[in-house]
Amino acid sequence: MIVILRENPDPRQLENLTRWLKSMNLEIHVSEGFHQTVLGLVGDTTRVDMDLIKALDIVEDVKRIQDPYKNANRKFHPLDTVVDISGVKIGGGNFQLIAGPCSVESEEQITCIARAVKEAGATMLRGGSFKPRTSPYAFQGLRDKGLKMLIAAGKAVQMPVVSEIMDISQLDLFADIDVIQVGARNMQNFELLKQLGKTTKPVLLKRGFASTVQELLMSAEYIMSGGNPNVILCERGIRTFETATRNTLDLSAVPVLRNATHLPVIVDPSHATGTARLVPPMALAAVAAGCDGLIVEVHNDPPHALCDGPQSLLPQTFAELAKKAAKVRAALRD
Amino acid sequence: MIVILRENPDPRQLENLTRWLKSMNLEIHVSEGFHQTVLGLVGDTTRVDMDLIKALDIVEDVKRIQDPYKNANRKFHPLDTVVDISGVKIGGGNFQLIAGPCSVESEEQITCIARAVKEAGATMLRGGSFKPRTSPYAFQGLRDKGLKMLIAAGKAVQMPVVSEIMDISQLDLFADIDVIQVGARNMQNFELLKQLGKTTKPVLLKRGFASTVQELLMSAEYIMSGGNPNVILCERGIRTFETATRNTLDLSAVPVLRNATHLPVIVDPSHATGTARLVPPMALAAVAAGCDGLIVEVHNDPPHALCDGPQSLLPQTFAELAKKAAKVRAALRD
Amino acid sequence: MIVILRENPDPRQLENLTRWLKSMNLEIHVSEGFHQTVLGLVGDTTRVDMDLIKALDIVEDVKRIQDPYKNANRKFHPLDTVVDISGVKIGGGNFQLIAGPCSVESEEQITCIARAVKEAGATMLRGGSFKPRTSPYAFQGLRDKGLKMLIAAGKAVQMPVVSEIMDISQLDLFADIDVIQVGARNMQNFELLKQLGKTTKPVLLKRGFASTVQELLMSAEYIMSGGNPNVILCERGIRTFETATRNTLDLSAVPVLRNATHLPVIVDPSHATGTARLVPPMALAAVAAGCDGLIVEVHNDPPHALCDGPQSLLPQTFAELAKKAAKVRAALRD
């Protein structure tokens, strides 16, 4: 339920209202917009007398919100959320390019790629150390050693770093990781989400490959209701009957999400398509669809990458993509 | 199987080769490109001695093509196909905007909308007269009367017209329709495709909502193998578990198709999303993905449209979309 | 909307009621059950005064039916429909086994298989003459010659025959075919359904591989609203992300359909699974789920079948399946 207040509400009336609402065990989220203030009420609103509240001078309107998500809901928080990652902002018009290899393979590899992507236009560095592999016999990642190499590379090129966490027991190792990524297979690992909700570290939440947009928002809600507002959503393709691509990139999720939530929305065209040749057109399509950023796999030697080589771009290709993306964004702004 | 000839092949050797191939009951499709000529062989190539052919002076290479489609295959026909619709070309760099209402409802309605979309930048007019309705109790279209109104409106604004055929028995009524549309539910109506293959009328072939890209190409193959090369493919969303949109627009089909086939590929963001608000961002995303055109539903009074009102754009919105689409295309060209 | 009449309604009151309803342009379907008579009203019921009708002595209750299907709806027609095919009944407790090859390949083949399946326990013979092939280069069926061979084989073993029609132009050829099958790809070929609605020939309507149960019922509604009540529904697997089977057999469609409609429901485990080894267990599962029959592909020489060999059962295997199916049915009855 939301209470929309008229401009410049009388302070005493407002205090009375908030006190009364709190007495009914409701949490109040205040969202101050340009022309109005919205009080988002979270909790059991069934006994709230909407007409009574509407009658107050300071109240413009009261609406029941059917959506099961509140904190993540744009109706509760009309303005775009801007997540600040050590000075690099994403959301609310701020577009970011995150790039790097699927896995951290060695100090040399990650540093080399870090330099290449920075030069090509990336603003954040990604690299996996805990790899979710379908097979127990596949390369599982360099784990904490890999994280250290990633952090060092990020410092060397002065870019924030993003890496995927697989289990809550690993949280301490992520202290110097700027953005913690929750992978598609962990989107409904509720215990993990609850724990991440207790930190304020930015979380990059990937949509499950068979999760609905609403389920993605409910997982964001898990994190936010724990107290962590810094959630970035990521569309990365869903599972369908089509086998020509690794997943089916659902770009309509971008405008659907931007309408439903105030959180930033980025796109991963690499895991979505599974093929390097398809990454640039789909990345540009994502930009045209209105996303707040891209996360792209880049490798200096794709045929020998330890995982996901076929979908990794050469630094040169990534540089061309970055330029085109900027042009498309400019075309949309006018 | 394809035979790639060296530049400037000796005419007599070429004649001997083609005579020999024909004697084995093979059809030969000659495709002359910039630097090479490709002979596409259609038929039972199992007995062809590839080494023997490779040994010829005029032959550069011989390759077995695994793809079950030949006529539609870019390997057989490396250059883009340009379909000419009464002077309006689509494909090979030529981009077209097709717009109009879901249904022709009256002479006044279709003429009014035709004028509006022409002014807004459309180059072809769409309008349905035979509507595929899931329910027998829903409006089925004005049928042949509607086709006549559409043809008249197209003449009035000097735009070619596109309309959907539901059954082969209706073919005569489509004599003055410039492009015959085969709807998603008829993509595997093989008898209909065979008959359309016997004409030379351009066919707009929509992807079935649960058909793979390969099945779409095989349906194109049905039409082409009948002798009709004028096929335009259309991605319009596939059926998935996500319910936030009417279908899931599979934009990766655009680069996948443009790599596999030489036929033009357009996108229908209206039926894909089912919601007017989502049509502009997805249309722009389709343009950024590299499509050859868009087919968009436009209505002057969506709340009272006889079908698909919720996904129809007002002419004004369509005009803005047309401008932005041109900008995005310009951004990609540089 | 349905009007439920009390037992033994006064004839004069009933006549007045039906006359009044017809004056409002409504069709009335009378369905006499064991303890009550139900009047199913089809048409625009928005102006009908439900309270006025409920007030009549003869009326027990009036309910608006939300379901978009009426003729096919069990609420309109509470008793099971029994379709009579030249004396062979299906539905309402009558279980039938339909078997035969995917395609009619020759007189010898179809006659040989007809004898084998009859002996093994089949009660109806299937065989395709018009084959829906994804590729135009694949065997398309023996067409009208094949239908003649099928009819002859059916006569020889005294079993009704089922065959698939691809296009309405073929209808005359099906005069002596006992059950006309509409394939999955034609489930929404609305023109075909409308024409089949004008006959009284039993129609076997297969669920589209990406159609919902409700869409299947709406397609049945197309046929029934044309005047043909003899519709048999068939679940044959739906398209999903799983590739271990050709389709995913959705057996829950059986109890879902039996609850929603009064029409008989059978299952095709052959096209669903695509693999002979999986056909017997899934056929038995279908019987346990409560279906009214099975349609199974049987061939005397599967490795050399002209189509769908991998999913065809040898007559011997089919005979064992028929025995087990009878046992499972007996186990359910007690």
Next chain:
Amino acid sequence: MIVILRENPDPRQLENLTRWLKSMNLEIHVSEGFHQTVLGLVGDTTRVDMDLIKALDIVEDVKRIQDPYKNANRKFHPLDTVVDISGVKIGGGNFQLIAGPCSVESEEQITCIARAVKEAGATMLRGGSFKPRTSPYAFQGLRDKGLKMLIAAGKAVQMPVVSEIMDISQLDLFADIDVIQVGARNMQNFELLKQLGKTTKPVLLKRGFASTVQELLMSAEYIMSGGNPNVILCERGIRTFETATRNTLDLSAVPVLRNATHLPVIVDPSHATGTARLVPPMALAAVAAGCDGLIVEVHNDPPHALCDGPQSLLPQTFAELAKKAAKVRAALRD
């Protein structure tokens, strides 16, 4: 790769062979069947000289296994695995009925239901204490208190208990739980699977609602390669476009799995269908498909259940189902 040994292999030759294989860093899994012994080789078998091994007297055949799963593979372990749960066996012809409420709600509720299901024919008791809820605002389960109540109820009726674990940090609390369940959303929580592989506690592994059968087997492989052979697989419905049921129960997974793996396979018709009315027919269909057991939700007061009420059966209905299931199994055995 597997090495199939002739009957009664000479011991010395066998010792030489196994020593040589181990020297190449391969793990050897010995599987003694009725007529042959199979050595399953796990590791990098690329350098193994198959012809050399085939030449040995004691060797009947050597085959490369393409399947990425080894431990779970029936080719490595031809005989059915029987999992022994405190004397209750499942698999290899042993069929078990697991029943109980979705959640443990109180001591009274779980004890009451435990008694009812035991009397009705269940052989194991289920009850959730850590509930995976899509919404953070929904009932999350009684957690460790609930586990204690479940264990007590199980002791009271002398039935082993099954309960779902959500995170590895909870493992100690499950010391007295007989079977640890890994839910659908955790099927690819690889860190959790690795840890469960280090115990010998039986694990009930549910198929992810968008996971392929092969991915299910790879997740089983994670557990088994850790050293825990006691894995029971469970099909519980997959996510598709059909909305008439909560999920689409994929019963063909039963024969597909029984052919691919030696592990027991059970079915959950409750979460699959989401509707109590559909549970009995689908449960019987699962039995007819050849599963090793069922896990069914039963509640004494479904309208007031704290979760999944609509799909819960009353004890009476469950009792009838248990009887019918026994009859169907008997019908299959003859």
